[in-house]
Amino acid sequence: MSGTKVVAPENRTVIGLTFGNSNSSVAYTADDKAEVIANEDGDRQIPTILSYVDGDEYYGQQAKAFLIRNPNNTVAFFRDFLGKDFEHIDPTHNHASAHPKDVDGVVSFTVKEKAEEDAEPSTLSASEVATRYLRRLVGAASGYLGKQVTSAVITVPTNFNEKQKAALIAAANAADLEVLQLISDPVAAALAYDARPEAQVEDKIVVVAELGGTVSDVAVVASRGGMYTVLATAHDYEFNGIALDKILMDHFAKEFLKRNPSAKDPRENARSLAKLRFEAEATKRALSIGTNASFSVESLSDGIDYASTINRLRYETLSRSVFEGINRLVESVIKKAGLDVLDVDEVILSGGTAHTPRIATNFSNIFPQTTRILAPSTNAFAINPSELGARGAALQASLIQEYEADDIDQSTHAAVTTVAHITNAIGVVSLNAAGEEIFVPIVPAETAVPARRTIHIAAPKDGGNVLVKFVEGNTHIKVTQPEPKPKEDKSAKVEDAADSDEDSDFSDDEEDEEEKREKVWKIGNTLAEAAVRDVKKGGKVEVTVQVNADLSVILTTREVGSKGGVRGQLSA
Ligand code: ATP
Structure with a gap:
């Protein structure tokens, strides 16, 4: 889906764009680093608002200020109306600015855009408003970069449907902007972090909490070898x-x-x-x-x-009820993905509301200490949450800008959001020091396919035959209850409570020792067994698992340094 505006790769100047209901941002890349561009007013978060005053059009922060003096000619919260019929919109947030109206099912706004006293007001469709606004953003970015911006990667929420995407592309095209690709907000945020030079691209489960003005969107994303798969999402319009x-x-x-x-x-x-x-x-x-x-x-x-x-x-x-609502949203989406907080390696806080320190601290309390909470108040290296989307989009734009428009649709570049993936991990059975069978993962669960991974396992000390048992693996959470504590002196406890209760608005400093929860592997279905014969003393066995795009699996084992080996194929 690339729209009608197509630019030859050599003529492109590309940007990354977030076009939110509340704010928008533009970023570009220079030397593989993404930077968010300030507009003429010096703003990097540009309110998604247009206002008409005495024949002039204002946008961004200036338009926002007119919500006080000139609300009827100021259009705000229109992004979500793209690609929707009037009967399906929620106008809750428009009561303090121009009201959306039904023009043959098309969501429209009537504003007085001409200066003359007796001039007729104009009725603009939501798409036209979006086009005019995007034109202003592109104009500001072109001014900053000193050349006309032609093309963009734009982020969209994970629940944007095809009609909304098509309407967004059409509105951008009408603003003379080529849309290289639409990528989902959480993937853009994950890209922004993973593109940092110090980032280690490792297999991980990431929760992206995109907390904006009108919507809180949470997504669980599996990152496997630089590919992102969105496993589950949740959306909330109340806690924002x-x-x-x-x-x-x-x-x-x-x-x-x-x-x-x-x-x-x-x-x-x-x-x-x-x-x-x-x-x-x-x-x-x-x-x-x-x-x-x-x-x-x-x-x-x-x-x-x-x-x-x-x-x-x-x-x-x-604000406690709002913060708690956000906590519940995060917990629910992890559950929806079939995961546990212990499975989450990283939590990325994105969007304006993600600046709120208490939200990040609450997350630190929900997740184990091993989970990185990437927010300004919990991590000194966190990226500004308001800039993540635009930065990620700009990085993606610079990656794909040299492709012809037609090829981009088919490309399997980093930000492809829905790709086939395996549900269970695939690995082999090994013995631990105590002689118990344990699962050794080779391809983690949620890996996007096709994928191929190899590990080496040591043969028994004296060499000989090595039996390799390929199995699926699942994790489960092992809960260990704390040892019961000896009873304390009750009178001392009462005094303590009286002392500390006064100002404690949050009871997250639980004194009681909590039960211990840890993630452990469980050996699942056996997929195949293979014997590698006569391995040398001190030798190693190489085990490779290849999962094809159709989810069929090829398993190979051989002694490291030797030819041949055993190969087996399983159908999906
Ligand atoms: P949406 O599409 O959900 O309406 P958006 O993506 O367009 O949101 P954002 O800029 O991500 O917009 O979020 C806007 C919200 O973030 C506003 O409610 C704003 O007040 C809030 N916000 C911005 N900066 C901060 C901050 N420093 N601390 C707390 N809240 C902030």
Whole structure:
């Protein structure tokens, strides 16, 4: 699916693009490093908003500011309407800006885009709004790069359907932008991390928590030999950045009314509400960096100025239900993938809301210590979560830019998102030091196929015949209950509790020793057995497992350094 706008590889200037409901970003690569580009206003996260004022078109942060003074001619939260009929859209977030309307089933907005007093307002389809907005992004990027941007890799949520993808491509093409490829948001985030020079491309299970303004999307991704397979996803429209804004808006509105009992509730007047929203979001962002933040609005309601502060702990307490919702979302998607938190090697926090320190700390408590939590507050080497998507897309764009458009569709480049994969690990049975049979994985579960892996196993000390038993392997979680503790002195305990309960908003510092959970391999079905005869003293046996694209398996074993060997094929 590449659209109508096609550019010859030698004429391309490529970018990576995220086009969110709330914000968009553009990145490019230079010397294999991806950089996010600032627009004319110096913004790298560019609000996905267009506004028309006195005949001029504004976009980004400037358009966002017009949500207070000129909401009716300001179009926000339109990305999700691409490729949808009017009857299937959710206009929840559009009540404070131009309202979507039904024009023969096409989602449209009516805005006054001309300066003349008596000019008729224009009705623009959501696609037209998207095209105009994308044109502004491309214009800013072209200005920055000093040459016309022609082509892009664009990220999309994992639940974007074919119709939405086609509509996005058409809107981009209409903005004179060739779409090289659409890649899914979590894969873009994983690419951004894996492309770092210090990254080790290892087989791993990654959870990408993409936490935006209107949606929280979580995906479990298997990364095997540089190929990514999305194993499971979950989407939530309740526990998001806007919910956090709302909590602060309510908090400050109530405080304002307490101080000014006779004033009108700022939430009951559209303009006051817009001011409250704008400032609440700024306060929320400040709380991601500092432990205290101020909130100040001129003429909030009834002409009364209002200023206040809030500390992070208070904010976290108020927002607890949202944070817990995000935790549950993450846990549910891991379960959906048939995995356990112990299977997860890495958690990537992506999207604006992923800056929130408490969300990352909560994840540290859900996952074992061996899981890397990649967020600014938990890892000094974390990449800015707001930049991951655009960076990943830019890296992918630079990888595929020299291909003809037709070839890109068929390419099996790194970001192919749905590829066949094996469900169980394949390996051999070996003996551990205690003489018990153990499973030695060769091809891990969720490996994208075709795949071929080889290991060497040592023959018995004195050589001889080596029996190689090929089996499938599954992991399961072994739970060991803690040893019961001797009873403590009760009176001491009561005092302790009284002391510490006061300020403890979260009970994550569990004192009790927890049960021990570990991942252990279980030997599954036997696939084949092979004997390698007369192995030399101190010799080694090479074992290769090849899984073909049709999931048939070829197993080979031979003594290292010798010719021949045993080969067997199993059908899928
Ligand atoms: P969506 O498509 O879900 O609406 P998006 O991908 O377009 O989101 P993002 O920029 O990823 O947009 O996320 C926007 C949200 O992130 C907003 O709610 C914004 O307030 C929030 N946000 C941005 N920066 C921070 C920060 N530093 N701390 C906390 N929240 C932040």
